[in-house]
Amino acid sequence: MSTHNDVPVMIVGAGPTGVLLAIELARRGVGVRVLDKQPGPSPEMRAIGIHARTLEVFHQLGMVDEFLDLGHRVNGVSFHTPARRPLRARFVLADSAYRFMLTLSQAETQRILEQKLASLGVTIERSVEVTAIERDAAGTALALRRDGEPRLRTVTADWLVGCDGARSIVRRNLGVPFEGDDYSQDWLMAEVSIESPLRNDHFHVFAYTPAVLAAFPLPANRWRVFVPQVPSRAVAEREPPTLEEIERLVAERGPAGMRISDPTLLAAFRCYRRHTKVVRSGRVLVAGDAAHIHSPAGGQGMNTGLHDSFNLGWKLAMVAQGQSCPDLLDSYQAERVPIAEGVLALTHGLVRTFTMTSPRKRWLRDRLLPAAMAIPAAERGYINRLAQVSHNYKDGPLSSRNLRLRPAQIASGKRLPDIDGLELDGEPVRPLDLLCSTGHTLLVMTGRGAGSATARHAVARLARWDGIVRTIMVDGGDERCAPGDVSDPDLRAHRRYGALGGRLLLVRPDGYLARQAPLSRPDVLEDYLEQLTRRHPHRVIGKLDPRQREDEARLESAMPTRR
Numbered sequence: 001m002s003t004h005n006d007v008p009v010m011i012v013g014a015g016p017t018g019v020l021l022a023i024e025l026a027r028r029g030v031g032v033r034v035l036d037k038q039p040g041p042s043p044e045m046r047a048i049g050i051h052a053r054t055l056e057v058f059h060q061l062g063m064v065d066e067f068l069d070l071g072h073r074v075n076g077v078s079f080h081t082p083a084r085r086p087l088r089a090r091f092v093l094a095d096s097a098y099r100f101m102l103t104l105s106q107a108e109t110q111r112i113l114e115q116k117l118a119s120l121g122v123t124i125e126r127s128v129e130v131t132a133i134e135r136d137a138a139g140t141a142l143a144l145r146r147d148g149e150p151r152l153r154t155v156t157a158d159w160l161v162g163c164d165g166a167r168s169i170v171r172r173n174l175g176v177p178f179e180g181d182d183y184s185q186d187w188l189m190a191e192v193s194i195e196s197p198l199r200n201d202h203f204h205v206f207a208y209t210p211a212v213l214a215a216f217p218l219p220a221n222r223w224r225v226f227v228p229q230v231p232s233r234a235v236a237e238r239e240p241p242t243l244e245e246i247e248r249l250v251a252e253r254g255p256a257g258m259r260i261s262d263p264t265l266l267a268a269f270r271c272y273r274r275h276t277k278v279v280r281s282g283r284v285l286v287a288g289d290a291a292h293i294h295s296p297a298g299g300q301g302m303n304t305g306l307h308d309s310f311n312l313g314w315k316l317a318m319v320a321q322g323q324s325c326p327d328l329l330d331s332y333q334a335e336r337v338p339i340a341e342g343v344l345a346l347t348h349g350l351v352r353t354f355t356m357t358s359p360r361k362r363w364l365r366d367r368l369l370p371a372a373m374a375i376p377a378a379e380r381g382y383i384n385r386l387a388q389v390s391h392n393y394k395d396g397p398l399s400s401r402n403l404r405l406r407p408a409q410i411a412s413g414k415r416l417p418d419i420d421g422l423e424l425d426g427e428p429v430r431p432l433d434l435l436c437s438t439g440h441t442l443l444v445m446t447g448r449g450a451g452s453a454t455a456r457h458a459v460a461r462l463a464r465w466d467g468i469v470r471t472i473m474v475d476g477g478d479e480r481c482a483p484g485d486v487s488d489p490d491l492r493a494h495r496r497y498g499a500l501g502g503r504l505l506l507v508r509p510d511g512y513l514a515r516q517a518p519l520s521r522p523d524v525l526e527d528y529l530e531q532l533t534r535r536h537p538h539r540v541i542g543k544l545d546p547r548q549r550e551d552e553a554r555l556e557s558a559m560p561t562r563r
Contacts, residue, residue, distance in 0.1 A: 005139045007033045008320045010157035012142075012170050014038075014124045016047070016106070017288030017305035018163030019113040023061065024313025026120035028438045030320045033157075034122065035144070036164075037129040046189065046269065047106040048216055048224050049074075049203075049299025052096035053388035056418065057310050059097075059432045060511060066112050071102035072219045077386075078202045079354075080255070083366035087373055088202070093380040094387040097418040097430060101203075101387070103218050106302065133160070133173040139283055159320060160284045161312070163305070166272065168290035174281045180274030180344075183295070183351070188227040188241045188249070191218070191265035196258040206254050207366075210357045213253035216299075225250065225260065226296060228271065228355075240266045271295045273348055275340050279333045283326075287312060292340040297350035298386055300343045307388065308336050314438070314509035318532075323468070325534050335396040346385060389415060393512055400515060400528075409498030410513050416505070421492035422474070429486060431493065435511055437470045440529075445494055447502030447519070448476045454519040458504055461522040465529050469506070476500075 009025055011018045014036035025032045050058075050067065058064040078086040092099045114124065127147035134141045140160040144153045162170020171178065198204055200217040214226040227241075227249045243263050250260055275292035279285055288305030312332045318324040353369075356362045373379050384390040392414040393399055399413030410416065422429045435441050442462060446455045452475075459471055473485040476494055494500050502519040506528065517524035 005156040005158050007031050007157045009159045009161065009316065010142060010155065011161045011163055012130050013162060013164035015163060015288065016109055016113055016302055017309050019117055020306050021161060021163060021287065021309035021313050022122055023113065023117050023120065024309060025317055026117065026122050028317040030317045032122060034124045035128045035130065036124060036126050039127045041107060041110045046296060047302035048103045048218065050102040050104060051299065051303050051387045052094045052098040053391065054303045054306055055098040055102060056096060056432055056511065057306060060436050062436060063112060063116055067102060067104060070108055070219065071104035072217055074101040074103055074203055074217060075201045078199065078204045080204060080206045080208065081366040082208055084370065087370050089373060089379055089383055091383055091387065093383045094389055095384055095417055096387065096389050097432065103216055130169050133170065135282060135284055158283065159316060162286040162290045163288050165289045166293045168286060170284060171276060171286045171290050174278065174284060176276045176278040178274045178276050180272065183271040183273065185271060186238045186268050187271050188246065189267050190225045190246045190263050192223055192225060192260040193221065193262045194223045194258065194260055196255065205354060207354045209253050210355060211253060212354045213250060238268050240268050273344055275344055277337050279337060280329055285312065285332065292344060294344045294347040295351050297347045300347055303388055304340060304343050310510045311336055322535060323533055331397050335393040339391050398514065406498050408495065409516065412513055412515055415512050416507050417496060419493050419496050421488065421490050423487045423489065434472050434486065435507060439509060440469045440514060441507045442469050442471045443505040443507065444471060444473045445497065445499035445503040445505060446473065446476050447494065448491060448500045454502065458519050458522040462525060468529065468533060
């Protein structure tokens with residue numbers, strides 16, 4: 001294989017995961033091609049739930065408004081059991097500016113993403129099938145077959161990413177296990193109109209019988225109905241259901257008087273629970289359903305795949321452009337595999353909780369769950385997990401575990417919380433608005449009476465990272481705000497981030513905190529940036545030998561104590 005390849009990055013699979021990854025690469029100037037063997041998006045794309053964390057991602061990409069204009073806002077989830085009134089969990093408790101779940105057809109999500117990609121000059125190549133993959137230290141070679149062409153073509157790429165679903169040819173090429181189970185049951189789904197007094201600002205799970213019924217409100221007074229756990233011993237997935245079959249199951253499992261009509265989608269699919277612990281081998285990576293699949297419970301699948309891409313995109317761009325060593329990509333596996341395992345545990349737990357066959361266990365569930373969810377911390381924890389805003393990388397290799405923090409301060413690897421109260425040139429602005437660049441963002445929190453001289457010195461020390469880091473001054477309430485600086489007049493952000501005494505917050509391109517330090521310690525951030533931008537194999541950030549750990553501990557000895 002030639003050391004000069006046809007394209008820096010080849011993405012196989014043009015679903016939301018693949019398209020978002022292509023967007024992340026293209027907006028950073030990385031050459032990318034996207035291949036898909038289908039002639040167009042599938043009309044039976046199942047994902048409809050867009051959670052708070054994904055809306056934050058779309059906000060950073062500057063396209064959240066179109067999703068909000070088209071989608072339907074869901075404020076909570078209602079679990080219906082025979083025991084008592086519905087058990088409700090409220091999305092308003094999510095630690096996000098987007099305190100709701102948005103429902104929107106995956107076809108619309110796909111369309112918006114594809115339009116964004118096209119605006120960046122990238123066109124999806126459809127009806128192109130990858131039939132074989134060869135790889136070596138210099139890159140990958142793909143044998144391609146296009147519809148209507150009898151002969152194969154060979155294309156080479158520096159990097160290959162498989163976003164090609166559960167039957168991924170890219171993952172099979174890696175030869176890694178896709179561990180897990182087949183639920184051995186078919187799930188039926190229908191998009192219909194519903195005559196019922198159901199709240200359309202909640203999605204509903206009816207657990208009146210061992211087999212549940214789930215109903216999700218959609219825009220234009222439509223509903224997506226899932227009828228999971230239909231027993232099936234067939235090896236292959238069954239045919240789509242008829243309206244009469246869905247009507248019968250709704251009558252058996254739903255509330256009295258619930259009527260459905262006017263179906264625009266009737267489909268069946270087999271539900272699996274599988275994942276791989278190896279998402280990178282050399283110059284080949286996998287993301288989304290190619291790396292993990294699970295039940296639709298909780299609406300986690302598409303969101304998790306999009307976050308894979310948001311994590312991988314900036315790292316792969318830095319490596320492809322020679323700004324960082326390929327070792328940086330090891331952090332993709334170290335950070336995203338535990339997240340996928342947590343999502344699989346959540347979805348499997350929901351399936352087991354609401355498909356209990358034992359009457360005794362269902363009786364206990366119907367009484368214990370309301371008691372547990374009556375505890376505000378438990379409800380908030382569940383919602384933040386469902387909304388994926390609680391996901392973090394604080395135990396990952398890019399995070400520092402030596403910093404000693406005060407209770408209000410944010411650990412390295414945690415998502416930077418969004419908050420209101422900031423102003424830019426007299427207009428309201430949110431932290432998410434400040435994180436829209438393609439590089440790291442340095443928020444210089446001047447603090448309450450901290451004095452701007454120390455802040456200016458820190459900015460001067462870090463000026464050599466221009467191009468990698470965008471610097472934004474966030475002036476405290478008693479500081480005079482210079483033109484172009486962000487003002488925090490009520491010190492809300494300073495309090496939320498534990499920065500009343502002044503603080504440097506270095507935020508990764510995907511919105512997670514890379515490092516923080518007092519205004520007088522820009523060297524803590526420099527250490528991270530120096531390791532990040534080394535162009536030759538080096539230790540993974542955070543994986544320190546004892547001597548390096550002692551050096552870093554001394555470097556950070558002046559930091560405030562951890563709670």
